[in-house]
Amino acid sequence: MSLTTSTPAGPARAGEGTRSAQPGPLLQVSGVTLEYATPSHVVRATHQVSFDVHAADRYVLLGPSGCGKSTLLKAIAGFIAPTEGEMRLDGQRIHQPGPDRVVVFQEFDQLAPWKTVLQNVTFALLASRRMGKAEATERALHYLDKVGLARFVNAYPHTLSGGMKQRVAIARALAMQPRILLMDEPFAALDALTRRKMQEELLQLWDEVRFTLVFITHSIEEAMVVGNRILLLSPHPGRVRAEINSHQFDLHGGGGAQFQRTARRIHQLLFDEQHPQPGDEAEQNNVFWLRPNADGYFNISV
Ligand SMILES: Nc1ncnc2c1ncn2[C@@H]1O[C@H](COP(=O)(O)OP(=O)(O)OP(=O)(O)O)[C@@H](O)[C@H]1O
Numbered sequence: 634m635s636l637t638t639s640t641p642a643g644p645a646r647a648g649e650g651t652r653s654a655q656p657g658p659l660l661q662v663s664g665v666t667l668e669y670a671t672p673s674h675v676v677r678a679t680h681q682v683s684f685d686v687h688a689a690d691r692y693v694l695l696g697p698s699g700c701g702k703s704t705l706l707k708a709i710a711g712f713i714a715p716t717e718g719e720m721r722l723d724g725q726r727i728h729q730p731g732p733d734r735v736v737v738f739q740e741f742d743q744l745a746p747w748k749t750v751l752q753n754v755t756f757a758l759l760a761s762r763r764m765g766k767a768e769a770t771e772r773a774l775h776y777l778d779k780v781g782l783a784r785f786v787n788a789y790p791h792t793l794s795g796g797m798k799q800r801v802a803i804a805r806a807l808a809m810q811p812r813i814l815l816m817d818e819p820f821a822a823l824d825a826l827t828r829r830k831m832q833e834e835l836l837q838l839w840d841e842v843r844f845t846l847v848f849i850t851h852s853i854e855e856a857m858v859v860g861n862r863i864l865l866l867s868p869h870p871g872r873v874r875a876e877i878n879s880h881q882f883d884l885h886g887g888g889g890a891q892f893q894r895t896a897r898r899i900h901q902l903l904f905d906e907q908h909p910q911p912g913d914e915a916e917q918n919n920v921f922w923l924r925p926n927a928d929g930y931f932n933i934s935v
């Protein structure tokens with residue numbers, strides 16, 4: 634175990650000191666505070682959130698409803714500017730939306746109902762003016778095949794199930810070949826069995842394509858299955874509570890003792906006021922505690 638103290642300049646970054654052998658992060662979120670101005674007052678959605686996402690990470694933002702997860706995703710997508718801190722993609726400051734970041738939402742109605750499955754995917758490619766129709770069609774068919782919809786390319790969205798519509802949205806996003814795929818609770822509106830299947834398919838797709846994913850959920854189990862790292866956010870306004878390595882868990886580890894123990898720890902961290910102490914059982918669970926001290930934060934890694 635190692636103990637590292639943060640620099641006086643600011644709070645420790647999640648995972649700092651544990652990934653020094655890695656190349657630089659693809660996405661850097663540094664001290665980001667996000668606020669909404671309403672006519673009567675200002676709503677603070679997140680408070681000084683920092684984390685790094687590396688290429689091919691499956692990075693999960695996990696926290697209770699209202700802690701600012703969707704707001705963080707919108708800021709990464711470039712729709713909202715931070716009131717404090719900054720976000721950088723490949724070292725470039727994010728200040729507007731771009732085709733290098735594509736979002737898949739929870740809602741099933743994110744497809745254009747008057748376009749076929751194929752047209753929904755090619756439309757996004759053609760609108761970005763990066764290729765002609767033939768290439769766009771070829772690429773769309775490739776990704777629709779990857780999500781198992783080769784037989785449905787000429788179907789209209791209203792004839793598809795919720796899971797199939799989400800597969801189209803995922804194919805459309807991947808076809809854009811973004812630097813980061815942003816997913817905001819994409820499976821939350823699906824029944825339990827379909828949700829499980831979609832998680833499995835997403836992991837298989839990741840195995841084949843190795844895209845970089847930022848994935849939002851408020852399901853602890855989904856976070857552990859989908860993510861290789863999980864950022865835990867406190868209730869409103871969202872602050873970083875901890876970052877957890879979860880690469881050792883997969884769809885088949887749900888019943889395992891370590892899976893259950895880590896899930897309990899995450900639950901405790903998210904919902905209990907009494908946090909586990911450094912040096913206790915958490916050390917076996919790859920949990921990095923980020924705790925405030927007089928100077929800022931300190932970071933214990935195992
Ligand atoms: N357009 C808005 N105007 C004012 N306040 C907003 C707006 N959108 C979100 N908020 C507030 O910002 C906070 C964070 O909202 P956000 O939607 O990011 O939470 P979340 O973590 O995604 O929640 P959930 O899990 O329910 O989706 C909440 O208090 C919410 O009420």
Ligand SMILES: [Mg+2]
Nearest residue numbers: 702703704817
């Ligand atoms: Mg949300």
